[in-house]
Amino acid sequence: xxxxxxxxxxxxxxxxxxxxxxxxxxxxxxxxxxxxxxxxxxxxxxxxxxxxxxxxxxxxxxxxxxxxxxxxxxxxxxxxxxxxxxxxxxxxxxxxxxxxxxxxxxxxxxxxxxxxxxxxxxxxxxxxxxxxxxxxxxxxxxxxxxxxxxxxxxxxxxxxxxxxxxxxxxxxxxxxxxxxxxxxxxxxxxxxxxxxxxxxxxxxxxxxxxxxxxxxxxxxxxxxxxxxxxxxxxxxxxxxxxxxxxxxxxxxxxxxxxxxxxxxxxxxxxxxxxxxxxxxxxxxxxxxxxxxxxxxxxx
Amino acid sequence: xxxxxxxxxxxxxxxxxxxxxxxxxxxxxxxxxxxxxxxxxxxxxxxxxxxxxxxxxxxxxxxxxxxxxxxxxxxxxxxxxxxxxxxxxxxxxxxxxxxxxxxxxxxxxxxxxxxxxxxxxxxxxxxxxxxxxxxxxxxxxxxxxxxxxxxxxxxxxxxxxxxxxxxxxxxxxxxxxxxxxxxxxxxxxxxxxxxxxxxxxxxxxxxxxxxxxxxxxxxxxxxxxxxxxxxxxxxxxxxxxxxxxxxxxxxxxxxxxxxxxxxxxxxxxxxxxxxxxxxxxxx
Numbered sequence: 133x134x135x136x137x138x139x140x141x142x143x144x145x146x147x148x149x150x151x152x153x154x155x156x157x158x159x160x161x162x163x164x165x166x167x168x169x170x171x172x173x174x175x176x177x178x179x180x181x182x183x184x185x186x187x188x189x190x191x192x193x194x195x196x197x198x199x200x201x202x203x204x205x206x207x208x209x210x211x212x213x214x215x216x217x218x219x220x221x222x223x224x225x226x227x228x229x230x231x232x233x234x235x236x237x238x239x240x241x242x243x244x245x246x247x248x249x250x251x252x253x254x255x256x257x258x259x260x261x262x263x264x265x266x267x268x269x270x271x272x273x274x275x276x277x278x279x280x281x282x283x284x285x286x287x288x289x290x291x292x293x294x295x296x297x298x299x300x301x302x303x304x305x306x307x308x309x310x311x312x313x314x315x316x317x318x319x320x321x322x323x324x325x326x327x328x329x330x331x332x333x334x335x336x337x338x339x340x341x342x343x344x345x346x347x348x349x350x351x352x353x354x355x356x357x358x359x360x361x362x363x364x365x366x367x368x369x370x371x372x373x374x375x376x377x378x379x380x381x382x383x384x385x386x387x388x389x390x391x392x393x394x395x396x397x398x399x400x401x402x403x404x405x406x407x408x409x410x411x412x413x414x415x416x417x418x419x420x421x422x423x424x425x426x427x428x429x430x431x
Numbered sequence: 432x433x434x435x436x437x438x439x440x441x442x443x444x445x446x447x448x449x450x451x452x453x454x455x456x457x458x459x460x461x462x463x464x465x466x467x468x469x470x471x472x473x474x475x476x477x478x479x480x481x482x483x484x485x486x487x488x489x490x491x492x493x494x495x496x497x498x499x500x501x502x503x504x505x506x507x508x509x510x511x512x513x514x515x516x517x518x519x520x521x522x523x524x525x526x527x528x529x530x531x532x533x534x535x536x537x538x539x540x541x542x543x544x545x546x547x548x549x550x551x552x553x554x555x556x557x558x559x560x561x562x563x564x565x566x567x568x569x570x571x572x573x574x575x576x577x578x579x580x581x582x583x584x585x586x587x588x589x590x591x592x593x594x595x596x597x598x599x600x601x602x603x604x605x606x607x608x609x610x611x612x613x614x615x616x617x618x619x620x621x622x623x624x625x626x627x628x629x630x631x632x633x634x635x636x637x638x639x640x641x642x643x644x645x646x647x648x649x650x651x652x653x654x655x656x657x658x659x660x661x662x663x664x665x666x667x668x669x670x671x672x673x674x675x676x677x678x679x680x681x682x683x684x685x686x687x688x689x690x691x692x693x694x695x696x697x698x699x700x701x702x703x704x705x706x707x708x709x710x711x712x713x714x
Contacts, residue, residue, distance in 0.1 A: 169519035180549035233451035254692040256646025258666035263466035274469040360542020362649030380544035406540040
């Protein structure tokens with residue numbers, strides 16, 4: 133029965149390796165790694181976040197709500213919401229246009245163009261603000277003369293704040309939508325076109341529904357960043373209390389002027405928005421994952 | 432007959448690009464290229480000699496040391512701990528994992544001013560962590576260089592984790608199993624089989640985080656004391672120059688930072704290409 137056939141494997145079977153190299157099961161590493169990870173994230177991220185909430189509500193809900201009687205805080209909140217309300221739709225239109233234009237074609241310089249769109253991620257926000265000042269400042273800007281003769285005011289006014297917000301947030305949308313469109317291929321759109329749909333109809337009825345979750349994800353990221361932008365806005369706004377002060381600028385200003393409660397109140401508003409956007413992001417991520425799976429199965 | 436005639440009569444079209452292309456280029460031109468051009472033009476007006484002089488004043492050099500040096504420290508710390516966090520998220524199962532996963536994205540979502548306020552509150556000498564650190568080691572974190580580093584660590588942590596995580600997840604288990612079967616210890620397997628495959632992702636994440644940390648303003652300006660030659664970062668120096676109406680100096684230092692951003696973008700792209708090649712070989 134047990135005839136040992138001398139095969140090539142048999143020497144190896146004789147010198148079988150000792151089973152010392154188990155798969156790293158529940159050993160020391162399996163406890164240590166999560167522990168270190170949790171401690172690190174706890175100290176670096178969780179503790180500061182909790183401290184904002186604790187400081188904002190340190191004296192209870194009443195004093196926290198009293199912060200909202202401050203005119204400066206309300207006007208800062210209003211300006212931030214306004215800048216976001218202008219910047220986000222502009223960037224959504226650009227993002228979708230750029231995605232439909234770029235994703236469906238292979239051309240020389242495509243990687244370069246994508247890098248160019250990514251530029252605002254790697255340029256310091258302060259440099260973005262500086263660029264706007266050098267372009268539009270009435271005294272030193274390249275177009276300063278033109279702007280002044282038209283009677284416009286861009287720097288130290290709301291158009292500058294909106295422009296700064298637009299620049300730092302425009303890549304998000306395109307970045308989220310392009311990969312999905314590239315993965316999906318474009319048979320469906322061709323089908324729609326051969327059936328006589330116009331470009332607009334194809335975009336509205338075929339392309340947009342297929343990338344809806346990615347677009348929504350991009351929209352959330354754009355909005356969260358637009359609400360919180362600090363560096364670029366700090367350079368162009370002039371930080372005039374009650375006029376050109378956005379909510380993030382208000383947080384810094386109040387803190388530096390020892391109005392700690394106001395600072396934490398305003399920070400809590402922004403932090404609350406950030407947490408809501410994170411929760412929405414988690415939700416949309418799951419929907420996006422489903423869409424991606426569907427896109428992979430379909431072709 | 433007439434439509435056919437018209438078609439024949441149409442002059443040779445210059446083939447205007449489609450609407451999406453027109454929107455893309457117009458928008459990019461107005462929003463990105465125009466300001467970028469204005470700045471490069473202003474920087475060119477200064478002339479090479481003036482540029483070099485203003486870019487290398489002792490004051491500017493001191494801020495480069497703070498910005499680029501501390502960002503390097505922060506990125507190295509995040510390179511190590513980011514890998515640990517990514518490993519914990521992918522390879523381990525433990526309670527609170529979902530929370531940990533969600534927390535990683537907080538620095539992306541939280542406005543930098545709020546992050547700066549939070550870190551200053553925690554690490555100042557009467558804060559939750561600042562007080563014990565100060566009493567035990569005499570270490571002053573907020574309003575000094577360590578505080579700047581902490582802020583940079585905070586904002587650049589997600590880059591490493593989120594870059595390493597998908598690569599770690601997509602690694603083929605067979606290679607590690609083969610390594611174990613051949614008698615390697617878990618440590619050897621990790622160092623010789625897993626880490627080399629993760630290296631492009633780790634470096635890519637570190638480079639992205641570094642680039643972000645160098646340019647960061649909002650959170651750092653709040654936790655730093657902004658004293659020149661001690662913990663003043665380059666973006667803050669640009670703003671100070673603007674406030675002094677020294678537009679030339681601001682432009683030159685801004686151009687230095689811009690050149691750095693372009694270089695880092697190049698490095699990050701090269702690292703990505705390298706990583707893809709690695710994955711291509713593995714598959």
